Every structure is written in structure tokens, then in C-alpha cells.
Amino acid sequence: MQDQQLALVSHKLSKNFVSYKKPPGLVASLRSLFVREALVKSAVDSFDVEIPKGQIVGLLGPNGAGKTTLMKMWTGIIVPTSGHVEVLGHQPYQRSEQYRRKISLVMGQKSQLWWDIPAMDSFELLQRYYEVPSAKFKDRIAELSELLAVKDLLHVHVRKLSLGERMKLELMASLLHEPEILFLDEPTIGLDIVAQQKIREFIRKYHDQRQLTILLTSHYMADVEALCERLVLILAGKKRFDGTVEQFQGLLGKKRFVKFRFSEPLPENIQFSDYDPQWGPERRTVDLRIDEADLRTVAGQILKDYPVMDFQTEPMPIERVMHRLLEDPQLLSGADS
Amino acid sequence: MSPSRAGFGIELAKWFQTMRVAWSVQLEYRLNFFLLVIGPSFVFFLVRYSLWTSIYSGRSEEVIGGYGRGDMLTYQVWVLIVALLAKTYNGMDLAQDIRLGRVSKYLIYPFGFLKFHFASFLAFQWIQVIVATITIGLMMAVSLLPEPVVSSLLAGTALTLLVGLLWYAMQLFLAMFSFWLDEVWALRVIMYNVVALLSGALVPLELFPAWAMNVLDWTPFPYMTSLPVKFFMGQQPVTLEPFLVLLGWITVSFVLARLVWSRGLRMYTAAGM
Numbered sequence: 020m021q022d023q024q025l026a027l028v029s030h031k032l033s034k035n036f037v038s039y040k041k042p043p044g045l046v047a048s049l050r051s052l053f054v055r056e057a058l059v060k061s062a063v064d065s066f067d068v069e070i071p072k073g074q075i076v077g078l079l080g081p082n083g084a085g086k087t088t089l090m091k092m093w094t095g096i097i098v099p100t101s102g103h104v105e106v107l108g109h110q111p112y113q114r115s116e117q118y119r120r121k122i123s124l125v126m127g128q129k130s131q132l133w134w135d136i137p138a139m140d141s142f143e144l145l146q147r148y149y150e151v152p153s154a155k156f157k158d159r160i161a162e163l164s165e166l167l168a169v170k171d172l173l174h175v176h177v178r179k180l181s182l183g184e185r186m187k188l189e190l191m192a193s194l195l196h197e198p199e200i201l202f203l204d205e206p207t208i209g210l211d212i213v214a215q216q217k218i219r220e221f222i223r224k225y226h227d228q229r230q231l232t233i234l235l236t237s238h239y240m241a242d243v244e245a246l247c248e249r250l251v252l253i254l255a256g257k258k259r260f261d262g263t264v265e266q267f268q269g270l271l272g273k274k275r276f277v278k279f280r281f282s283e284p285l286p287e288n289i290q291f292s293d294y295d296p297q298w299g300p301e302r303r304t305v306d307l308r309i310d311e312a313d314l315r316t317v318a319g320q321i322l323k324d325y326p327v328m329d330f331q332t333e334p335m336p337i338e339r340v341m342h343r344l345l346e347d348p349q350l351l352s353g354a355d356s
Numbered sequence: 357m358s359p360s361r362a363g364f365g366i367e368l369a370k371w372f373q374t375m376r377v378a379w380s381v382q383l384e385y386r387l388n389f390f391l392l393v394i395g396p397s398f399v400f401f402l403v404r405y406s407l408w409t410s411i412y413s414g415r416s417e418e419v420i421g422g423y424g425r426g427d428m429l430t431y432q433v434w435v436l437i438v439a440l441l442a443k444t445y446n447g448m449d450l451a452q453d454i455r456l457g458r459v460s461k462y463l464i465y466p467f468g469f470l471k472f473h474f475a476s477f478l479a480f481q482w483i484q485v486i487v488a489t490i491t492i493g494l495m496m497a498v499s500l501l502p503e504p505v506v507s508s509l510l511a512g513t514a515l516t517l518l519v520g521l522l523w524y525a526m527q528l529f530l531a532m533f534s535f536w537l538d539e540v541w542a543l544r545v546i547m548y549n550v551v552a553l554l555s556g557a558l559v560p561l562e563l564f565p566a567w568a569m570n571v572l573d574w575t576p577f578p579y580m581t582s583l584p585v586k587f588f589m590g591q592q593p594v595t596l597e598p599f600l601v602l603l604g605w606i607t608v609s610f611v612l613a614r615l616v617w618s619r620g621l622r623m624y625t626a627a628g629m
Contacts, residue, residue, distance in 0.1 A: 036627055096460045098625045112625070119466040131461055136380045147373040148467040150366055176384075 026200055026232040027070040027093060032102035034063040034088050062088040064256040065102065072199075075226055075233040077247035079240075081345060085256040086236040090204050093234070094124045107199055120149060123193035127205035131189055132177045138188040139173040142195060149196035156195070163191045167221055183214030190221065200232040207242055219245045240341060252344075252351075259351045270340055270350060273311040275332050277318060280304050282326040289325070370467055371475045378479035393445055394487060401436040404558070408432060421562035427589075428560075433500050434512075434585040435557050441488040442519040442580070446477045447527030447544055454534035459624055470528075470617065477524045481517065505590050512588035518602045519580050525609030532613055535620030556582030576605040 040056040063085040070076055078086050091097040092104060095111035095118065104111060109118040125131065132141045139160075146156045164170045167187045177185060186206060193201065203222070207215040223246060226233060237243055243250055243264070250267050252260035260267060284302045294307035294317070309317050314332070321327060344350055382389055412418065412425040423431060450473050453459060462469035495501040530547060533540050552558055554577035561569055561582045572578050579602050586592035 091460075094464055096463050096625065097627070114463060116466045119464060122464065124464055129457070129460070133377060133381070135384045136377060140377055140380055144373050144377050145465075147366075147370045148465050 024071055025069055026072040026074070026107060027068070027234070028103070028105045029066050029068045029089075029093075030103040032063060032066040032089075032092065032104050033061065033100050034085075034092060034097065035100045036060045036062055061256050063092070063253075066253075066256075066258055068251060068258065068261065070232060070234070072232050073230040074249060075222075075235065075247050076249045076251060077243035078234060078236040078251050078253060079243055079341065080236075080253040084253045086253060087204055088256075089253070090124070090202050090234070090236060094122060094202055095119075120196060121199045122202065123196070123198035123200075124202040125186075125189050125193045125204065125206055127186065127203075127208035130177070130185065132185070132192055134178050135176065137174045137176055138180075138192070141177070141192060142173075145192055145195055151196055159195050159197075163194060166224060167191055168217075183210050183217070186210060186214070186218060187221070190218070194225070197229075198231065200234070203233065203235040203237075205236055205238065207237060207239055215239065215241065222246055254345075254348060254351075259348070268340055270344070274308045275311055275314055276339070277307050277309055277314070277330060277332045278304060279307070279321060279325075279330045280328045282328045285325060371471075371478075374467070374472055374475035375479035375482075378476040379483070382480070382483060389483075393443075394440070397436060397439045397443070400439075401432065404432045404435070405429065421560055423560060423562070430501060430589060431560060431585055433495050434588045435581055437488050437492060437495075437588065438512075438516050438519065438581050438584045439557065440491055441484050441513070441516045442523055442584075444477055444480055444484075444520060444523045444527060446473060446480060446524060447531045447540075449473070449476070450528060450531035451534040451540050451544075454531065454620070455538070459621070463625070473528070474524075481520055484520070485517075504588065507594070508588055508590040511594040512584050515579075515587050515598060515602070516584045518599060518606065519584060522576060522580065522602060522606050522609060525606050525613060529609055529613040529616060532616035532620055535616075535623055551577060551580055554578075555580040556585070576602070579605070 036059070038058050038060070040058060042050075066085075066089065078089065080086050088097070092099050093106055093111055095114045098112040107118070107121050109115060109121075111118060132138055133144075142156075142160065145151075146153075151159065160173075164173060167190065169184065169187050169191065172180060172184055172188060177188065180188070190206070206222075207218050210218065219242060222233065222235075225231075226246075233246075235242065235246060247264065250260070250262065250264050251258060252267070260270070281303050285305075287302075290296065291305060291307055294309050297306040299305065307317075318330070318332075322330070408425075408428050411420070412428065416425050418425070420428065453469070453473075459469055462472060492501065492504075496503060526547065527544070530540055530543050533543065537543075554572060554575065556578060557580075561572065561578055564572070569578075579598055583592065583598050587594060587598075
């Protein structure tokens with residue numbers, strides 16, 4: 020029996036995909052109807068995770084790492100090959116009606132709304148499917164359309180909306196029945212920066228109000244940085260990191276990220292090569308990675324020796340950590356648990 | 357379905373709302389509907405009608421396969437009505453939903469894929485009834501149809517609606533192969549043509565050799581055009597038998613479709629597509 024406080028538990032969860040080699044040529048094709056060579060690809064491998072109720076967790080990883088496969092196993096769309104999975108006390112792959120009422124899935128790449136009709140028509144259909152009482156439905160529509168600023172879009176045909184507008188309505192559709200857990204698979208993919216920010220703000224606000232559990236996958240580190248208290252990294256089907264965003268940023272050692280701006284271009288012979296420099300245009304700016312312990316001395320020296328106009332310091336952006344990790348997965352060996 | 361009355365009402369509301377969405381979508385694509393659904397039926401009707409008119413021209417007293425000129429032309433009009441009432445086109449949407457992986461959405465909603473499409477089919481049937489009624493009225497207005505006997509009209513309509521159900525079940529069965537095949541479009545075209553030929557939609561089955569008619573009696577085809585037309589024309593005494601035979605074929609088709617569906621779904625939920 021799972022702990023009442025846990026929303027989602029996976030234990031040694033694995034998924035293999037079997038495909039068959041298709042040889043070229045008609046004869047070979049016919050022969051392959053009887054004798055086929057199976058190719059087994061492990062998409063998710065022994066994945067352990069426990070997610071408490073109310074947490075927002077970001078699932079990070081490059082394309083093909085297994086993020087979407089995990090999402091599909093958690094929502095019940097695909098059946099695991101082995102291992103244990105339990106979400107809100109249900110086995111998702113049994114797809115019981117009670118389970119379906121408690122969850123929601125938004126996929127940035129696939130529309131859940133019916134394309135040819137206004138969103139409101141889809142909402143009314145979902146109202147019936149999820150058996151939301153009329154009064155409550157009206158309240159939900161009023162509340163969500165206010166939060167998302169989409170009041171004017173409810174009666175426009177979905178196919179005529181911009182991607183950002185559509186995504187807001189997709190989110191709205193997914194929340195009408197007040198799910199206990201929300202799965203967001205790349206909710207900001209393809210959106211411009213402003214639209215991304217708006218979606219993020221909404222998710223943040225909605226979570227603050229409702230304290231539902233949210234699982235989010237994204238390519239955009241900004242999503243994860245802005246929303247997630249916890250970050251799970253998956254590489255080639257395996258969990259490689261599970262911790263807070265700060266811990267993740269600390270993976271490359273206790274370094275700070277410092278940006279200097281100079282009043283005039285620095286000469287070529289100045290390199291800062293100990294600090295992984297990234298020079299800006301005309302050598303007027305430079306980004307350095309400096310050990311926290313040395314920050315005062317090194318920064319002080321630079322301020323003294325060069326014409327610094329201003330400087331700012333921040334923790335390592337996830338983007339840069341990810342980049343380094345993908346280049347050199349060895350860095351994770353210390354973080355494996 | 358829940359056994360209580362309230363549960364039944366809630367379930368009914370889900371079906372009705374799904375049908376409303378299907379109507380909205382049809383209305384959105386009304387030009388498509390006319391071009392793809394109604395248009396071809398009328399064009400084929402005109403072709404058949406002028407073909408038979410020219411076959412009988414100059415020999416208006418001749419009887420072919422038991423049909424005089426007037427009867428043959430009336431037969432062709434009723435073939436059109438049966439096609440308008442019974443032929444469904446949901447197979448395309450079904451196949452596309454499977455091929456594009458939209459099944460996922462129905463695995464998450466508490467209203468299944470098969471239910472959704474069946475409700476859409478029912479919605480479509482209503483539109484067909486309206487179109488067929490208007491057509492019957494028009495055909496009578498231009499004297500291409502004699503005034504039908506009410507009992508024949510009712511019996512013919514009832515049987516034709518069952519034929520619609522059989523069409524749907526057959527399309528469902530074919531669409532299910534989209535789990536494995538990239539395109540089931542060709543299979544569907546073959547099915548349309550085979551049914552047109554063997555059901556008596558092109559020429560009355562009486563023109564077929566006797567042995568062929570005997571063989572056809574063991575298939576669902578004569579029930580799909582020939583028999584409903586005869587019901588409409590009052591040429592066939594109304595008995596329960598054709599209804600039962602059709603129900604049998606409908607059951608067989610649904611069971612087969614269901615089998616392929618569960619195999620396909622097992623693969624889908626194994627591979628995700």
C-alpha cells in the first residue's frame with residue numbers, strides 16, 4: 020500500500036520497445052512475415068521515483084531520453100514492460116474510470132481539443148465526460164479564462180488560433196475537472212518567449228492556489244527553473260539525477276557564473292583561461308565560471324586591473340549545466356544514487 | 357453503464373453532447389459533405405438513370421429481369437435513397453484517428469474511442485435521414501417516384517437504417533487495420549465497389565445468373581441494397597427474416613471489429629506509436 024502522501028511511485032519501472040527489422044525487396048518482405056528479427060530497444064530502464072502530493076517536478080533530458088515514454092506509462096497510455104507503477108493509488112495501465120477522472124495530460128505536440136470547432140464546444144463535451152455539474156463548470160470557465168486571459172477566444176475555432184492561444188485553451192481544457200495530478204509534456208514547445216512566460220506564470224499561480232501535483236517535461240530549462248522545486252534528469256532511459264534545482268546547478272562544483280562588462284575592448288593577450296571564458300562581441304564582455312571560494316579575490320583583481328563598467332553574478336544556469344553534462348556524462352557519476 | 361436512472365441520464369448526456377460535436381464538425385465542413393458524400397451518390401444515380409433510360413429507349417414495352425422501364429427507373433431512384441440513408445463515411449475519421457495516434461486522447465478521457473465514434477455515426481445517421489427525406493420529396497415532385505405506400509416506406513426505412521449500422525460495423529472493422537497499415541483507403545474503395553456490385557446497386561440482382569444469386573443469398577450483400585429497395589417498392593412482403601439476418605451480420609462485423617481493435621490496442625499500448 021502506497022503512502023497516502025505520495026502521488027506517484029515508480030519502482031524499477033522499465034519499458035522496452037520491440038520492432039522488427041524490415042529487409043528490402045519483395046521476397047525478403049514476404050519471408051519476414053514468418054521469420055523476423057526482433058530489435059529490442061530499452062526506452063526506460065529501472066526507473067525509481069517517489070513524488071509527494073503537491074510537488075512540481077521537472078523531468079529533464081534530451082530528445083529520445085525516455086521522458087515521453089515515462090509520461091505515457093504514468094498516464095496509462097502504454098503498458099510497462101516490467102516494474103511497479105502506482106499513481107494516486109491506481110495502476111495507470113488498467114485505465115479505470117476513477118483514475119481517468121483524477122488525471123490530465125497536456126501534450127505540446129498534440130492537440131487534445133477538437134480542431135474544427137470552438138474551444139467552448141470541446142469544453143462542454145469534456146464537462147459531460149467528466150460529469151462536472153453545470154454551476155461548477157460555469158465557475159471553472161470564468162475562473163480559468165480570467166487567469167489565462169482567453170475570454171475572447173472561447174468561441175473562436177481552434178484551428179484559427181495561434182499556437183500560444185491554443186496552448187492556453189489546452190491547459191484550460193485539462194483543468195476543467197480539477198485533476199489531482201497534471202502531466203505536462205512540453206507545454207511550451209514552439210512558443211515565443213512572451214507566450215512561454217505567460218504559460219509558466221499561469222502554471223505557477225494555479226499550483227499556488229490548488230496545490231495539485233504537476234509533472235512537467237520540457238526542453239526549455241527556463242520552464243524548469245521557473246516552476247520546479249525538484250528536477251529529475253533522464254539520459255538514455257536511466258535516471259541520472261534527482262534533486263533540487265540548486266543541487267543540480269552545483270553538479271559542476273561550487274561555481275558561480277560572473278559576467279563582466281568593460282568600457283573598452285580588452286586586448287587579445289588577456290585570456291582568463293582558468294575560468295572557462297565566453298567572450299562577447301569585440302571582447303567588451305566576458306562570462307567566467309569562478310569557484311565560490313575564490314570569487315572575492317578573482318573578481319576583486321579583475322575590477323582592479325581592467326576597466327570594468329559593471330558585473331553581475333548568478334548561479335550556473337541549468338542550460339549550461341545540461342550542456343556540460345551532455346558533453347561529458349562522466350560528471351554525473353558522483354551524483355548517481 | 358450505471359444501472360441507476362441518474363447514471364443512465366448522465367451517460368445519455370455524454371452521448372448527446374458527442375453527437376452535437378459531430379454535427380458541428382459536419383456543419384463546419386458542409387461543402388465537403390456535399391462534394392464527398394452527397395455529390396457522388398447523385399452523380400452515380402444520374403449515370404445509372406441515363407444508362408437505363410438509353411437501354412430501354414425505343415423498347416419501352418420490354419421487360420428486363422422482371423423490370424419494365426418504369427420499374428427499373430424507380431428501382432434506381434430507391435437505390436439512391438438507400439445509399440443516402442445507409443452509407444456511412446466514418447471509416448475515414450476512424451482510420452485517421454488511429455493512424456495519427458489520436459487514440460491516446462480517448463485512453464485518458466472517461467469516454468472511450470469506440471463510444472465516441474459510434475456516437476458520431478449516430479449523429480451522421482440523423483443528417484442522412486434529413487437528406488434522404490428531402491430527396492424523396494424532390495423525386496416525387498419531379499415525378500421520378502410514384503407516391504409510396506406508408507407501410508412500405510416505414511419498412512424500407514427501418515431496414516435501411518440497419519444497413520447503415522452494418523456499413524458502420526464493416527468500416528469499423530476495416531479501419532482497425534490502421535494499427536498495422538499506413539493507409540486503409542484502398543481497402544475501403546474495394547469494399548465500396550464490391551458492395552455496389554454485389555448488393556444490386558449497379559444492376560438488379562435478378563440480372564445475375566441463378567447460381568450467383570444462390571451464392572449471394574449466403575452473404576450480407578443482397579440485404580444492403582436489393583432488399584431495402586424492394587421493401588420501398590412494395591415488391592417484397594415485409595417479414596422479420598431480413599431484419600434478423602442483417603442483425604446477425606451486424607453482430608458478426610462488430611465482433612470481428614472488436615477483436616481486431618483489442619489486438620490493435622494491445623499493440624498500441626505496448627508501443628505507444
